[in-house]
Amino acid sequence: MTDRRGDPLLSLQNVSVHFEKERLFGLAGSETVHAVDDVSLDIYENDIVALVGESGCGKTTLGKTAIGVQRPTEGNVLYRGQDVWETKESGGLFDRKESAGEYSAEEIRRSLQMIHQDPGSSLNSNYTVESSLADPLKHWQPEMSEADRRARIYGLLEYVGMAPAEDYAKRYPHQLSGGEQQRVALIRALLMNPDLILADEAISALDVSLRAEMMDLMLELQDQFNTSYLYISHDLANAKHLTQRANGRIGIMYLGELVEIGTPEQIIHDPQHPYTKVLLWATSDLRNRSESVPEPPIRTLDIPDPVDPPSGCRFHTRCPEARTACTESCPSLADREGDGRRTACFRNEADHAYWESEPLSDDGRSEKPQAPRETADGD
Numbered sequence: 421m422t423d424r425r426g427d428p429l430l431s432l433q434n435v436s437v438h439f440e441k442e443r444l445f446g447l448a449g450s451e452t453v454h455a456v457d458d459v460s461l462d463i464y465e466n467d468i469v470a471l472v473g474e475s476g477c478g479k480t481t482l483g484k485t486a487i488g489v490q491r492p493t494e495g496n497v498l499y500r501g502q503d504v505w506e507t508k509e510s511g512g513l514f515d516r517k518e519s520a521g522e523y524s525a526e527e528i529r530r531s532l533q534m535i536h537q538d539p540g541s542s543l544n545s546n547y548t549v550e551s552s553l554a555d556p557l558k559h560w561q562p563e564m565s566e567a568d569r570r571a572r573i574y575g576l577l578e579y580v581g582m583a584p585a586e587d588y589a590k591r592y593p594h595q596l597s598g599g600e601q602q603r604v605a606l607i608r609a610l611l612m613n614p615d616l617i618l619a620d621e622a623i624s625a626l627d628v629s630l631r632a633e634m635m636d637l638m639l640e641l642q643d644q645f646n647t648s649y650l651y652i653s654h655d656l657a658n659a660k661h662l663t664q665r666a667n668g669r670i671g672i673m674y675l676g677e678l679v680e681i682g683t684p685e686q687i688i689h690d691p692q693h694p695y696t697k698v699l700l701w702a703t704s705d706l707r708n709r710s711e712s713v714p715e716p717p718i719r720t721l722d723i724p725d726p727v728d729p730p731s732g733c734r735f736h737t738r739c740p741e742a743r744t745a746c747t748e749s750c751p752s753l754a755d756r757e758g759d760g761r762r763t764a765c766f767r768n769e770a771d772h773a774y775w776e777s778e779p780l781s782d783d784g785r786s787e788k789p790q791a792p793r794e795t796a797d798g799d
């Protein structure tokens with residue numbers, strides 16, 4: 421486990437994000453989508469955390485909440501110990517003296533950047549590569565001369581393999597390949613001198629052959645720019661690639677909750693949560709072939725509705741290990757082995773009532789044989 425000395429750069433404290441949405445089929449009223457529920461997570465300087473889970477489990481919502489783009493319905497987001505939303509609302513946009521603490525809202529915004537799956541949305545189609553990259557430098561290092569700015573931009577373009585830089589600098593986004601656009605978007609985000617970059621499915625639109633290359637580039641640039649990454653992906657193999665070289669962590673999300681988080685070694689080679697085991701089974705690059713089973717270790721493929729999440733442990737409707745105790749209360753995410761890994765599953769608690777309760781059958785009912793009901797006349 422990495423030695424994560426020092427205070428966290430970013431702390432998510434019991435964060436929930438619920439969306440109200442209109443009901444379908446013209447029904448009156450609204451319903452509440454539980455996109456994220458009660459997630460706590462610390463991210464440190466030069467850290468990498470990869471969030472993995474199936475579509476709709478709340479990865480993007482949590483990522484946007486971490487960088488202060490999405491307001492949490494409950495809980496707090498702290499940047500270097502300072503409440504992000506209090507700062508935004510205190511009127512201290514530019515002036516740290518007027519903000520709720522040491523950092524102004526503008527400083528926090530600059531410190532928390534994002535690159536998207538579609539790099540086109542991070543780059544202005546009317547700007548050449550050079551003007552896109554000059555923008556953050558002009559803003560954050562106004563004292564830099566034009567010649568130095570150009571030298572910095574050309575140097576970085578060459579560093580990421582876009583040579584000759586003079587040629588690439590004059591191009592517009594539509595004159596670049598998807599991989600080149602993503603490189604420019606990454607450099608642009610890094611030139612803001614951020615403490616953290618949210619990379620939301622940032623490589624999934626690239627050809628498979630380019631993905632490892634882009635992740636390696638992210639890691640090399642992390643060393644140069646001293647930044648942290650919050651990387652979002654539905655692919656556990658990519659999360660492993662990115663985190664294992666950098667002593668990072670992989671967090672597994674299920675239906676709005678963080679259910680397990682640990683080092684890539686812990687998550688890939690010794691998964692504890694039954695849902696992590698399902699994700700591993702579904703990732704052919706990582707599946708242990710000698711132990712491979714033909715069917716996924718899951719009772720049903722149906723994903724519950726985040727509008728009406730299951731009671732107790734949210735995974736109990738699909739979990740092959742579920743017992744009645746899992747329907748009654750929700751396991752907390754805790755480090756029970758003292759090795760830094762946190763898991764939310766009663767199976768990790770040796771003396772939990774789970775072990776005495778009845779397994780659930782495929783239809784979600786207790787498998788304990790029911791005693792015959794007595795009728796009024798005693799039949």
Ligand SMILES: Nc1ncnc2c1ncn2[C@@H]1O[C@H](COP(=O)(O)OP(=O)(O)OP(=O)(O)O)[C@@H](O)[C@H]1O
Binds near residue numbers: 479
């Ligand atoms: N603005 C919104 N209004 C209503 N519901 C929303 C909103 N944004 C997200 N959701 C819902 O919240 C849940 C979590 O969505 P989110 O995009 O965070 O998941 P995700 O894990 O990133 O999914 P994907 O991998 O498909 O991008 C989903 O059920 C989604 O439909």
